[in-house]
Amino acid sequence: MLTDSHVHLSFVKDKSAFLKSTLASKIKPVFMGVDESSVNDLVNLCKSHNIAFFAGFHPLFLDKMCVSDRQGYIKAYLDRLFTLHNSVIKDRDFYNLCGLGEIGIDKRASVSAQEQIAICKAQLDVAFKYKKAVSLHVVKGHDLMLSLLSCLKAEHKLPVFCIHGATLSYDLIKAYSSYNAYFSFGSNLIKKKMTADTISDVKDTVCVANGNVKDNVKYLISDKCQTMLKLISQDRILIESDYDGCSDIYPHAFLHNVYKSVAEILDLDEKSLERLVSDNLYNFIGAKSV
Numbered sequence: 001m002l003t004d005s006h007v008h009l010s011f012v013k014d015k016s017a018f019l020k021s022t023l024a025s026k027i028k029p030v031f032m033g034v035d036e037s038s039v040n041d042l043v044n045l046c047k048s049h050n051i052a053f054f055a056g057f058h059p060l061f062l063d064k065m066c067v068s069d070r071q072g073y074i075k076a077y078l079d080r081l082f083t084l085h086n087s088v089i090k091d092r093d094f095y096n097l098c099g100l101g102e103i104g105i106d107k108r109a110s111v112s113a114q115e116q117i118a119i120c121k122a123q124l125d126v127a128f129k130y131k132k133a134v135s136l137h138v139v140k141g142h143d144l145m146l147s148l149l150s151c152l153k154a155e156h157k158l159p160v161f162c163i164h165g166a167t168l169s170y171d172l173i174k175a176y177s178s179y180n181a182y183f184s185f186g187s188n189l190i191k192k193k194m195t196a197d198t199i200s201d202v203k204d205t206v207c208v209a210n211g212n213v214k215d216n217v218k219y220l221i222s223d224k225c226q227t228m229l230k231l232i233s234q235d236r237i238l239i240e241s242d243y244d245g246c247s248d249i250y251p252h253a254f255l256h257n258v259y260k261s262v263a264e265i266l267d268l269d270e271k272s273l274e275r276l277v278s279d280n281l282y283n284f285i286g287a288k289s290v
């Protein structure tokens with residue numbers, strides 16, 4: 001059983017078919033919300049399946065919200081959600097509303113950095129209040145994120161978090177590790193496929209992996225990412241597909257290949273890596289705070 005610590009349902013057309021194909025692939029997925037409608041979908045699916053999901057408002061989706069006070073609305077919405085739903089964690093398994101995500105800071109977003117920080121802080125406050133793990137998305141905003149985390153730590157209000165889709169310098173790994181962060185890797189590790197056609201764009205790589213990849217295709221991981229993986233404490237490593245719904249079939253071949261490549265870099269056999277990542281995800285979701 002492979003664990004996928006970060007996957008989306010938002011753009012999948014037939015959500016229950018997708019869920020069925022995911023579970024049939026013997027994958028333990030953790031679904032991420034990005035806005036109110038994606039979270040509501042997850043809440044509804046959760047009623048009929050024992051799935052794990054995170055609820056949150058992604059910075060790139062904030063501009064679609066038609067409310068005057070986005071921060072106040074989000075805080076009240078999440079507060080209500082976390083009082084109605086709680087995670088179930090037992091026998092090395094977990095499901096239901098397990099955490100808060102995907103949230104963060106993204107300098108490409110049209111909403112100002114100042115408002116993004118305020119909204120991210122409001123969501124981190126909710127996570128701390130309900131003792132939930134957080135999946136953080138940070139693009140070109142690590143300075144802002146680190147100063148926000150530092151303020152929360154000083155106030156003893158910092159929830160446990162992971163940096164999802166991590167591609168980080170040595171200094172950033174050191175800085176986030178000082179907060180006991182988890183790091184989640186997936187398509188960000190992939191440089192290109194070992195086939196005649198070189199795919200440089202990560203999104204294209206994921207799409208190809210979803211639809212057409214053969215099980216024996218091997219992926220290359222850049223030297224930078226190999227070094228980064230070796231720098232991170234192994235009990236903090238998570239693996240993800242960050243799949244966003246290019247097709248209605250779960251990208252299990254892609255995830256398998258990420259596990260295979262990471263196992264080689266860390267000099268572990270695949271079964272040991274599966275166990276390690278599964279334990280790490282369980283500890284991440286069950287952790288109360290940093």
Ligand SMILES: [Zn+2]
Nearest residue numbers: 006032102242
């Ligand atoms: Zn994501």
